[in-house]
Amino acid sequence: MNEAQQFIKKHQLSADEINIDTVVKDFLNEMNAGLSGDESSLMMIPTYIEADKQLKANLPVIAIDAGGTNFRTAKVHFDDNMKLIVEDLKNGKMPAVDEELSKEEFFRAMAAFLENSKDYSDKIGFCFSYAVEIFPNKDGKLLEWSKEVKAPEVIGQMIGKNLLEAMGTPDKHVVLLNDTVATLLAGQAATAGKQYDTYLGFILGTGTNTCYIENNKNITKTPELDANDSQIINIESGNFGKAPRSDIDLLFDSQTKNPGRYTFEKMFSGGYLGGLCTAALRVAANEGVFSGESKQNVKELTELSSEEVNKFELGVDMQQNRLAQALANEEDMNYARQIIEAIIERAAKLVAANLAAVIMQTGKARSAERPVLMTIEGTTFYKLKNFQSMFEDFLKGYLSGDNQRYYEIVEVENSSLVGAAIAGIVN
Secondary structure (H helix, E strand, C coil), X not given: CCHXXXXXXXXXXXXXHCCHHHHHHHHHHHHHHXXXXXXXXXXXXXXXXXXXXCCCCCCCEEEEEECCCEEXXXXXXXXXXXXXXXXXXXXXXXXXXXXCCCHHHHHHHHHHHCCCCCCCCCEEEEEECCEEEECCCCCEEEEECCCCCCCHHHCCCEHHHHHHHHHCCCCCEEXXXXXXXXXXXXXXXXXXXXXXXXXXXXXXXCXXXXXXXXXXXXXXXXCCCCCCCEEEEECCHHHCCCCCCCHHHHHHHHCCCCCCCCCCHHHCCCCCHHHHHHHXXXXXXXXXXXXXXXXXXXXXXXXXXXXXXXXXXXXXXXXXXXHHHHCCCHHHHHHHHHHHHHHHHHHHHHHHHHHHHXXXXXXXXXXXXXXXXXXXXXXXXXXXXXXXXXXXXXXXXXXXXXXXXXXXXXXXXCHHHHHHHHHHHHC
16 A cells, blocks of 8 residues: 555545445434434434425515525526526525624525515515524524534524514515425426436535424424424534544544534535645644655645635546645645545445435335435535445445335536525415
8 A cells, every 4th residue: 555545544534434235224323303392412302394385476586595605596486388487587695605704694684585575575585504403484593503603692582583683674485495405395396297206405515414304203303393294404414523533634623623523524515625624634744654755844734615625526626736746746746636536435325324324214215216316505515526325335335125216316507595485485
């Protein structure tokens, strides 16, 4: 083995260190504990949103998408042919990413985006991509921030109510939903007429999360639900706490804003992958994997973004790439690539275990004629070098034999806005 391979083995960074059967089993155990109200790293949040309500034409709705980095608003309706009509789309930066904001500043910043559209409709579909406890009125209380948002006073606050107050429109109706829920609804609407046994929503962009449809009878922590119905469950899968972490994962986690929280997300999502790779490369430099000049340059590197790491792997814009410029010779370049490739392959296996567990939890998709539809969104999933093909290899490997299940993957443009609009119209 060369120095990079020895380093990967020593620090247990390869996909071979992940037993997918064990991770699936642990994920399922955490899901069921969360549904029962027992201690679990998976919140399993009821959304009170059903996945089978009929979409109606020509009902206006204000759609909002508060994502990992972007904040978008639009006026939306579906025309007579159920074609999505989006008007006055506005794109901005998610408040409190670049600087810490107070509660008042945070909601005032959101309300400012909506000043020109707030009279368009009394219905607001709000895709809010953070951990929120949803109430039967479909407003929600923020449980905690992820993705490095800095607005601590907002934790514990009702999101819809505070937004409406900041807008000066307290009588409007807000339906709050997660981006994975919006993605699931958007995929379902985009494939209307095709037969699927069930639906999942999955995000792998700045952060990661998963949702699926669960029978109410299994959500025993909320006994007042109608046991004959079902609803979408927001898993908050980025916080899964049973994945096997290496010493480098632990080191990187200790350097983030919320150590010990969303540790699964920190192993592969776009908001963290660059930082994790930087941490691994610095350790490799300290342990003498790289030659003298490269060693010092890598030790002095400030945190790389996931985009920089991916471009390095793809060989794109190498003259502007900080990692490429830090490495003095071809051997060091190859060693860095091998370390990053190991982390990406491990990420693909972890994500496959995540989605395999959710598919198994549904108990469905046993027939090729009625697969599960997985609506998947996020640049990390689709753009990270070789990620999707490795993910599907791992997933197909697990979903075979006794675990045979069938799936399709679909991507829907503007899924968060589309899903937010759907939820605002039908609820």
